[in-house]
Amino acid sequence: MESSVAHTADQERQRRSRTSPWPRYDEAALGFRDYWYPAMASYKLRRRPIALRILGEKLLFIRHQGRCFAIEDRCAHRGMPLSIGRCEFPGTNTITCRYHGWTYDVGNGVCVAALTDGPDSPVVGKAKIKTYPTEERKGLIWVFIGDGAPPALEEDLPEELLRPDAVLGVRVTLRAGNWRLAAENGLDPSHAAYLHRNSWLTLFRKFPAAKTNVAPQIVDQWVGYTQTAPLMEADYPGLGVWPNGEWWKRPRKGSPTKTQLRLPGYLRVNPFPASGIVHFEWYVPVDERHHRYFQFSVKWTSGFKALQFRLAYWFWWRWLAHVQFNGQDARMVKFMDPFYAEEDGWKREKLYRPDVGLTAWRKHCHEHARAVQKIAGASDEPRAEIF
Amino acid sequence: MESSVAHTADQERQRRSRTSPWPRYDEAALGFRDYWYPAMASYKLRRRPIALRILGEKLLFIRHQGRCFAIEDRCAHRGMPLSIGRCEFPGTNTITCRYHGWTYDVGNGVCVAALTDGPDSPVVGKAKIKTYPTEERKGLIWVFIGDGAPPALEEDLPEELLRPDAVLGVRVTLRAGNWRLAAENGLDPSHAAYLHRNSWLTLFRKFPAAKTNVAPQIVDQWVGYTQTAPLMEADYPGLGVWPNGEWWKRPRKGSPTKTQLRLPGYLRVNPFPASGIVHFEWYVPVDERHHRYFQFSVKWTSGFKALQFRLAYWFWWRWLAHVQFNGQDARMVKFMDPFYAEEDGWKREKLYRPDVGLTAWRKHCHEHARAVQKIAGASDEPRAEIF
Amino acid sequence: MESSVAHTADQERQRRSRTSPWPRYDEAALGFRDYWYPAMASYKLRRRPIALRILGEKLLFIRHQGRCFAIEDRCAHRGMPLSIGRCEFPGTNTITCRYHGWTYDVGNGVCVAALTDGPDSPVVGKAKIKTYPTEERKGLIWVFIGDGAPPALEEDLPEELLRPDAVLGVRVTLRAGNWRLAAENGLDPSHAAYLHRNSWLTLFRKFPAAKTNVAPQIVDQWVGYTQTAPLMEADYPGLGVWPNGEWWKRPRKGSPTKTQLRLPGYLRVNPFPASGIVHFEWYVPVDERHHRYFQFSVKWTSGFKALQFRLAYWFWWRWLAHVQFNGQDARMVKFMDPFYAEEDGWKREKLYRPDVGLTAWRKHCHEHARAVQKIAGASDEPRAEIF
Ligand code: FES
Ligand code: FES
Ligand code: FES
Ligand SMILES: [Fe+2]
Numbered sequence A, B, C: 001m002e003s004s005v006a007h008t009a010d011q012e013r014q015r016r017s018r019t020s021p022w023p024r025y026d027e028a029a030l031g032f033r034d035y036w037y038p039a040m041a042s043y044k045l046r047r048r049p050i051a052l053r054i055l056g057e058k059l060l061f062i063r064h065q066g067r068c069f070a071i072e073d074r075c076a077h078r079g080m081p082l083s084i085g086r087c088e089f090p091g092t093n094t095i096t097c098r099y100h101g102w103t104y105d106v107g108n109g110v111c112v113a114a115l116t117d118g119p120d121s122p123v124v125g126k127a128k129i130k131t132y133p134t135e136e137r138k139g140l141i142w143v144f145i146g147d148g149a150p151p152a153l154e155e156d157l158p159e160e161l162l163r164p165d166a167v168l169g170v171r172v173t174l175r176a177g178n179w180r181l182a183a184e185n186g187l188d189p190s191h192a193a194y195l196h197r198n199s200w201l202t203l204f205r206k207f208p209a210a211k212t213n214v215a216p217q218i219v220d221q222w223v224g225y226t227q228t229a230p231l232m233e234a235d236y237p238g239l240g241v242w243p244n245g246e247w248w249k250r251p252r253k254g255s256p257t258k259t260q261l262r263l264p265g266y267l268r269v270n271p272f273p274a275s276g277i278v279h280f281e282w283y284v285p286v287d288e289r290h291h292r293y294f295q296f297s298v299k300w301t302s303g304f305k306a307l308q309f310r311l312a313y314w315f316w317w318r319w320l321a322h323v324q325f326n327g328q329d330a331r332m333v334k335f336m337d338p339f340y341a342e343e344d345g346w347k348r349e350k351l352y353r354p355d356v357g358l359t360a361w362r363k364h365c366h367e368h369a370r371a372v373q374k375i376a377g378a379s380d381e382p383r384a385e386i387f
């Protein structure tokens, strides 16, 4: 049933794409393939394997002798989730399916034994599940969702993030809404100027009402802009002056904020939430209507200062910026999602001047994304033979 | 996904309609357009706007300086519900979208400011959301769901209901089941004779078992009939006499009951639940499987008598008629809905003699309904440009 | 909506079937028609009728004067479930629909009265609902789901089960997962050797690790095999000996176990769970993703020995075998179901040597099943006339 629905939805998607300036972006409800994505905090993965859905695929993360591995969470035999399996040969890096004992090498996905078919089972060395390259860096597990050999992680991450003196405060949450709406919200300069006025973070901070110059620039794979010439308040004919009555707020000091979005979908805001801190956020597609949201507060420092920053993150910035301020974004993305998912929002939306960054991003994705993740559906492989 | 499913469902609906005597009725799962509908009791709408789904559309009702307005609950920009918005310019009749501050004149739906794009924003005066004509009469908010200029409310309502001396007892509930099943239940003469025998209202009242003359008449846009020549009891061969053992019930006195149904879907029963009271009920489509049910008990009187009637309504008729008696109807409509929605009931049903009123109603709708409300789906508008 | 989705799903099913060696089996998501199925334990059906869904159809079981009847749980008039109806003529075997009083002879499904249309209603003798042949044997109600005259119950059941000295311990549960996955799990020789090692029943019992000879045989309509030449343990290169560390377990004594599956989907395991007891289990389709699971522990005995067996069943075998041991199966079927229902598992699965029994079963069903139960959908009957 579901595969046929997906199939029809696919045709619909094609039809709609014909008139779109960024058809590959329109098709990317499940994100872009052939990229590295953050999966979870390293400390979460201990003895117990952890199953996660990423870009619509089912993955199982396993730690063996300190190293992290990721495999398809689906036995090649009859599809049983391997997350309910066990390790039958302690000391080896294998996992055995709970149903009939097919045993896989977690490192390469090859079936190394079928315990219920004897050592001479023809399955051995032939059956195989998908494995996913992983890396552990900066306290996070990164996974490559794609085909073929992965590029170096460094190619997909900004150099500054991997530097030894980068200190990260991290928060991971599952959020409602398609990942593209979350990414567009991240880049979007104008919602900040209205939605976030009423946050704890901006309680005493004067905020521009509009940014008259938001021309996007593409620099080093980043699509973004630097805030200049802000409009602090204005007189709207027939309505009055806005904003108004914010006499207790002080103007923002320091350098202008630079907001930049990059494939396959992550954001850098420099500085945020305060001078000297850089904010990163990742929107990792889970399914068509949910994404996993990674927030990093990063400072480049070490020793006592690093500890000081960690404390400041955990006792102050995390709640103010990651929970409350970005919680306003979460709410918007959740409320906007039905319009795009059910009411043809990708065609019905009406964009305005501050959205030029957003359309630049969409075009950039259409032109440069390595590959589009397809909706899972009816397989076209020939029916399996018995081994 | 959903739009494509709706699309296929639409084709299905067309295919099925080819052999139907009332194809427009078959297509009207979401009701008929270009009519006035009751939305809610007036006293419910105060400072806080109220969002309602009517005929599948999302509406937002707002009260400003005592007057009631209804707008599309969807920002023209990126589809955000305006029900989470605010009024940023107290004293004006505007609402500002919570996301980027597009500000709409609630009276005409025109975007009068985009607070994050400055007073010279090209959006101003061009972007627009739908507005809905409303009227407040007899303690209710009425809304016109349709295109073009609405007719006078008087054209869609019976004159007697709007008379100054009409005193209304009102109950509003959300009920499961397509609105057509509810409407047909209202007109249906035979269910009353069986289902409602065992209600508190009819505990001491002898009820006809069948009405041998139920020929429908169309009078002044009303499809209905007057009960004549009732069959009080009969001998069913092989089964026995029925009804039987109701010796404690007394014959009904007074004039015969007149039951009449009218487009776009409301009923008048005169008298009900007692002599001197007229019952009205509206079946307002919410989505394909729910409707909002408005019940009015009406008496034409004033002064002390009006107060007396109000008390009688609240302490007696409301519970006996609107809650318990019509609650039996609600249960039937809910249980019947899966047959029509999932099991092709519109084709599989087998009608009998007392259903002639029902088929007269269906034909009447097919021929006279102003317009059929379409299932929301893929838009055919060209993709939006940036303003 | 739903009927059109089913229609598309149907086309999809056809397309997929083209390359399948057992297309009729692939289509049998709702099981096979024209067979007797167990419905419930006899003692459950008393005064109150009981509604059950079987092979996707809605049935209502009614007991009258000690006998059991089954009818379609859907009024011919407007589809109301008859399970909310009543008996208006005590002493007769009729049921009256709660909505308009159409009254059916429960024995033959014929409408014998329409209480709201008088004794001369043209509906009488013409309207009809489906009836289902039933039998009560061995403490169970059996129902024939099919068209035309049913074969004798004896034809669909093994003779030994109906013998007067067959004593049954019965358990009935509703389980998640398509019935075919449950049936295949029943026949499957290899999961037992791995999954069930860790059950209470096998705590002290040495279990073969693999069965090198699982060639299926078809004997008297049963597809099955007898366990021979088991492989108790083996050395898997690079992994080690498995199983291992089970020194406290004792080898199994007695004759080899015979496991056999038969149309329309039931299993016989002889002996199980202990010597002298034969296990039967039925997988009765409910809808595409659920089945009703009947477990019988059978011993042929009588008098005091029969009582002894009943006690042993209720205090020992029921918990050990039916609840805990087969509970492991239930979990597997539930976890495997999404792969087959949503991820095209019927094509993507990769079978191995011990699955030859399973493919023999599938081919047998394709060739010998009397009829495939169709997915309910758009009716092709002409639109009903008024009676
Ligand atoms: S499903 Fe994994 S071994 Fe059979
Ligand atoms: S969605 Fe309403 S202003 Fe942007
Ligand atoms: S639906 Fe059963 S009598 Fe009308
Ligand atoms: Fe934001």
Ligand SMILES: [Fe+2]
Binding pocket: B185, B186, B191, B192, B196, B326, B329
């Ligand atoms: Fe009624």
Ligand SMILES: [Fe+2]
Binding pocket: C185, C186, C191, C192, C196, C326, C329
């Ligand atoms: Fe089992």
